[in-house]
Amino acid sequence: MTNKLKVSMVQMQVTDQVEINVQKAIELTKEAAKSNPDVIVLPENFHLMGTKQDFFEKAETIDGPTITKLRETARELSTYIVAGTMKLRVNEDGKLKNTCCVINPEGEIQDVYDKIHTFNAQVGGRTHDGSQVEDAGDRIVVTNIKGVPVGLSVCFDIRFPEMFRILALKGAKVILVPAIFMLHTGKDHWEVLLRARAIENQVFMVAPATHGKFPPHDDWSYGRSMVIDPWGLMIAQSSDKDGVVTVELDLDLVEDVRKRVPSLSQRRPDVYNWSEFDH
Template sequence: MSGQRRLRIAITQWQVNGDLSANVEVARELIDRAAADRPDLVLLPENGLFLGTNATMRENALSEDAPQIDALREAAARNNVTVILGGMKNRTPDGVFNSALVIDPRGAIAGRYDKVHLFDARIGGVSFEASTVERGGTEPVLVEINGVQVGLTICYDVRFPELYRALALAGAEVILVPSAFTRITGDAHWHTLLRARAIENGCFVVASATVGEGAFPTYGHALAVAPWGEVIADLGEEDRAVRVLELDLAAVAEARGRLPVLAGTKPQVYASAVRRVAVNTTEEATL
């Protein structure tokens, strides 16, 4: 049917280790596998090229002109597909960032998103101090792919709904969440958070993921959620997997028409100071 807007997107998942070269080859393999099903976009997970301790993650940060990035650019160009490297430790003149690189079908780096929210938390007795490794980004990013507005986020960002609302209000119809979610937090929160971000913004939410043992166990379950909240793909605990999905963008307009939450937002109210009211609950309180 003419007039239909669709985006074919490949979600990926693999078990990452401390061997940078081996991880790059897995990424290239999955790009090639996805390309056979003719996607518009292949999404690679956060930390898909290297997962280690804070010290080794910083030591193995790559610049955008590194040979490993060139290898992914070559794979994108050879397959004529957009590739988003969902999160790499990116060594720049301004410091190290956790960057999602957008590689276009010619193999050029078309843009990047620097992860805004850094994972400084203590989970299962392990301290994750991302701020000792990287700097935080300062702005949301939208990329247009085949006429579809796609918002970029990374992993821990998913816990900050205001970022997703900002992207949706700016026009995002699909929001990406490439991740290396810990197994503990993934088991507790992963599906709920991704479904919530999709439902509250009436958009597709799509997440590639790392899985298995490594410097720390990661949850897997690369996921895609439709605008009404249905999970439409879940890669479970597969240790090297890719799946191509066709997203019908009419579902975004339908969900937003049924529940016009974006039209109902009131940023001027949210920005106001919170008015506090005290209730007297002592026994001496009288009518």
Template sequence: MPKIAVLQMTSGIDPAANAASIASAVHDAKAGGAEMLFTPEMSGLLDRDRKRAAASILPESVSTLLAEVRQAAATAKIMVALGSLAVAREDGRWANRSFVIDGTGEVIARYDKIHMFDVELASGESWRESAAYAPGEEVVAVEHTPIGRLGLAVCYDIRFPALFEELGRRQCDVIAIPAAFTVPTGRDHWHLLQRARAIEASAFVIAAAQVGKHEDGRETYGHSLVVDPWGEVLLDMGGEKPGLGFADVDLARIDEVRRQLPSLANRRAIAK
């Protein structure tokens, strides 16, 4: 059965340092026997100071970080699900964009985060992602990966079941949900939501996460997870420190669960 690697990061405000961490993880993942590496949301830059961050948020075509990760993937001959990068769009807004890179270094899929994180938490944290980022509009599933059909989502997307219903309808074997979850919401909702999404889609969920205290002052929850289609947690990397974890993805488990509980086949349209 294929083995995957999950990178838990404490990304900072220097894209070059973050790129070096990801490239190193690509090679370590390959050395550890993984066929695919998953990284968190905002792997390349985590900086809530948007004025400072703007100098480092570039069009995809000139992103040195993306180029470095593509080169590392090609050298190691491993597929990489780059959780997301902040990239500049032609209209002047930014996108929170996931990339899937194959073992030759080619980008074979892109997904722009659809749901913007606009919240005010009881802890005092306030976030307005839509003030700078444009939401994506397309659901994306990648057909050919070492772990089957891969559906893409990012962080706050996890709270919107319609997206995952569509990924389930597309018969995704695995869904990637990279994240930079806040600590308050993480404590109460992270494991619950990840397990629920795996169960309802009868699919594996791979959630690479940011963790710990970051240079921009924020703190993220961590606990990068791999969850099987029954909702069993196969890997939990904890909330203390960055690192690289590994898990086996038993694709036969998907068919086994779908035979026992054929919820995708039993789904009926709800009259409006």
């Protein structure tokens, strides 16, 4: 396994116009490629934000035009692209999946992760019911990028520490968190949650996000895409605009932190009786 991984995060504002969003995502991906990263990561819902009807009417399949363009782009740039998430149609009659696709430098879909925790909450005086649009995933995924085990998660997942502990125990040294985090919660929770998950699991957290207003109600997304190191320090953050942030991760730091504070090796699963709470 290499001891370095160079990652680029794309931050962008998302509209209800698929063509505009996808064009912007590809332009920013090509801008990121100028820094010669190992992997470029797009935010959640980079393809579309809008009404429930918009999502169902404009949903694509995994072999549709947007993922096909990104596969061509990955092959052209000879780099990994993690396609944040898109609402993908699995069958004609059912709900959609909020899916993160990992595309390798050959343009192949290497792994997919379907968001496990749908966004159901009351934020900013508005009720959000993601489960009306998407079916929750049921598989925790660690992919391999240039020999580095990389965990996959999405936005609201960040509030469920059990999932991140499992990703770490499955070998993840880096965990990706593409997001469209609300301004109301982002200003108080975004950095805190990312730092907590990094400290607990002694991993790098790489979190590209959308920024600015988004449809259908002109709510604000928080932006502030950031990278947190295994000690819990923020080592990169985007400004409040479309753009790219690139940072090289020193993976030796993961092992160094785990030796200095060996909390993972001191776990006591023999006394963690979850069964009495799992109902």
